[in-house]
Amino acid sequence: MKVLVAMSGGVDSSVAAFLLHEEGHDTVGVTMRLWGGESDTGCCSVSDVDDARRVAQQIGIDHVVFNFSEDFSASVVEPYVGAHVRGETPNPCIECNRHLKFDRLVRRARELGFDAVATGHHARILGTPDGPRVARGADAAKDQSYVVHMIARDDLSYVRFPVGSMDKAAVRAIATRAGLRTASKPDSQDVCFIGSTVGRDGFLAKRMDLHPADVVDTSGGTVGGVDAVELVTVGQRRGLGLGGGDKRYVVDVDVPARRVTVGPEELLRTAVTRVSSLAWPHPGDAARVNGCEVLVQASAHGARHRALVRVNGDSATVEWNVPQRRVSPGQTVVFYDDDDMHVLGAGIVTPA
C-alpha cells in the first residue's frame, strides 16, 4: 500500500512512519508547512521539519514538505482571531485537523495516488455495525479522538493511526529501540503558531483590537476590571482584579457591552449547553443521536458526562443529567457512545 504519513517532527508521527515502513508499505513522509509567522516552537518550525526529515532519512523513506500556509492562515489562524474578537474560546487544533490534515492533505494524497494517509494521533478507527468510526486511543491519558472527531465517513477508511493502539510508553520504546532522534522529544503542548515568548495574548494583541472592561458581580456592581475583554474565558478566576474574598469565577463574557460577570462556582453550572456547526461522521448520525443519552466530552482531556442531545437542523441542545460547568462559546463538545469508545458526532458551543 502507498501511504503518505504526516510527520510533525514529534515522536508519535516518527514511530507511525517507522511502523508503516516496517510493515512493508511504500511510505512517504510529509511535513506540512503551516505557519510562516514568528513562532519557532511549534509543529511547523524549521527545526521540527529538520527532525522529520532526519527521521525519514534514518528510516529510509522519502520526505517532502507541502506548503499549506495560505490554507492554514485562512482556515485556522484568521478564524482563531475572529473567534476571540467575538469573545469566544476556539480550539485551533480541531480546525487544523478539520481543514488541513483531514481535508487539504487527504485531498492532496488522493490526487497523488496514495492509498492512505497516516498521522501520529493517539486515536483509532474501529469497525462498528454501521461502519468505521473514530474511537479512543488505547492510551487513555493520551487519547486524541476528541481532536480528530470530524473525519468524514469517506475518509475513515483512508486514514490510518499506526500508534493509536499502543500507549505512549510503547511508542517511545519503539523510537528508542529504533534509535530515532525524536525518541525523547517532549510532547508539544501549546498552540503551534503561537511562540512561547509572545504567548496567546501577545499574538492576539497584534492582530485585533483589545478593549478594557468592567468586571461586575451578578447584582451588576463593579468589582474589578480587565484590560482585554476578548481574552477572558468563562470559568476563569485569575487576572480579574478582584482582590481577595470568596472564590469567584467568570460566568459570562459580553464583548459588545464590555462586561465580564463573575459569580460563585454554582453559577458556573448549567443544565443545558447549546451547540451548532454539528459534525456527523455518518449521515444517519443526527437522527441516531437525537433524543438519546450519550457521553459528552467538552475539552481535550476532559471528563465525559451523560447528557440528552436534542438535534434541530445544524444546532442541538445538550441537556446534562447533572448540571455541568459552563463551556466557553467556541469550544467543541464531542459525543461518544455508551461504551465511551466511538465518536458519534460533535458540535461547537454557541454563545448563551
Place this chain on the structure above:
Amino acid sequence: MTREASTRREVYLDHAASTTMHPEALGAMQAVLASTHANPSGSHRKSREARRAVDEARDLVAELVGCMPGEVVFTSGGTESANAAVLGAVRRRGGVSVCPATEHHAVLHCVEHTGGVVLAVRDDGTVDPLTVDAALAANERVAVVSVMAVNNEVGSLNDLAGVSRAVRRRAPGAVLHTDAVQAVTWIDPSSLWPHVDVLSISAHKFGGPKGVGVMVVRDGTDLEPLVLGGGQERDRRSGTLNVAGIVATAAALAVTHRERAATLGRVAALRRRLVDGICSAVPVASQTVVNAVPGIAHLCLEGLESESLLFLLDEMGVCASAASACASGAMEPSHVLAAMGVPAARAGGALRLSLGHDTTDADIDAAVEAVTTVASRLLAGVSR
C-alpha cells in the same frame, strides 16, 4: 514509452538551481585538493604553489570577463557577491539602494533590509530603463542600482545597456551591480561587464563547484567589505582563499566560454521542443515568458498546483522546480510571478524546467512524456 523507461529514467531539469560539474573543472579541483594544501597567503614554497594556482585562475577569469585581474574578487557564492555589492555600496556611500521587484532574494532582501526602492516590472519580469530613470530622478542620493542580467525563475533578459545609460545620466555616482548568476552559460559575461560597476557570478551555475562565487568590482568602485579579517583579496574580502574551488571555477568558466556558441544553439532547440511538446499536449499549459535564455523553460499549468506537479514528476524521475524554496524545503509562492502580474490560478501551477550543457534529446522526450502524463492525471482529479 514503456512504463519502466518512464519511471526509472532520471531526468535532471533543474540546472538553474545547480548544474552538473564540467569534468575538466572536477578534475582540476581534485588535483588541487590532492596536492595543494598550503595557505596561499603564506611566504614559503608550498604557499607560493597555492598562490600561483589562484593567480592563474584569477588571470583566466579576468580574461574571460574582459576585466583586469585586480578587479576579480573571489567569494563564497552568488549570494555573498550580491550582498557585498548592495550592502557594501550603501554602507560605504550612504543613500538608497534600488532594484526591480523580480530580483533574486540575494539582492531583493538586501534592498529591503536597507530600506531601498523596489521597482515595478514589465509583464515579462524585466525592468523598463525608463522606470529606472524615473526612480533615480525621484531619489536624490542613490548608492547602488542592482539589476539582474537574467531572471532565475522565468529566464527573461534585462536591457543592461539601457539601464546603464539611465544610471550614468541620472545618478553618475551610483554603483550599478548586476546579478549575472543565471547568465554565464548563455551570455558572454564580457558583453555585460562594460555596462556595470560590479558583476556577480556563481560557479555551480556554470559547471563549477558550490561555494565559490566571483564578484568583479571595477577599479575605483569603493565598497565596504562584508567579511573582515586577514585582508585577503586586497582587503575586499577576507578569509583563506578556497584554492581548489577557485581553480575549478576558472576551469568551468573556460569550458563554458569555449562551448557557449554550440551549447546555446543546441539547448535552444531542445527548449523549443520541450515547450512545444508540453503546450501542444497539455491544454492548460502556457509559456510564461517567450523571450528567455535557452536554459529556462518556465510554464504555468493553469488550475494545477506546483507541489503536486513536482511530486509526481519526481516520482517519474524528473527533477524540476517551481519557484524558490524556503529553509524548510517548502515551495514559496513566487514573488517574481506576483510582480509580473501573473494571476494566482496560473502562478499556482508554475513549473520551471531548466536545461544545462549536458541536457539530451532523450531528456526532453522523457520530460514531455512525464509532464503530459502527470498533468492529465491531475486534470482528471481536478474535474472529478
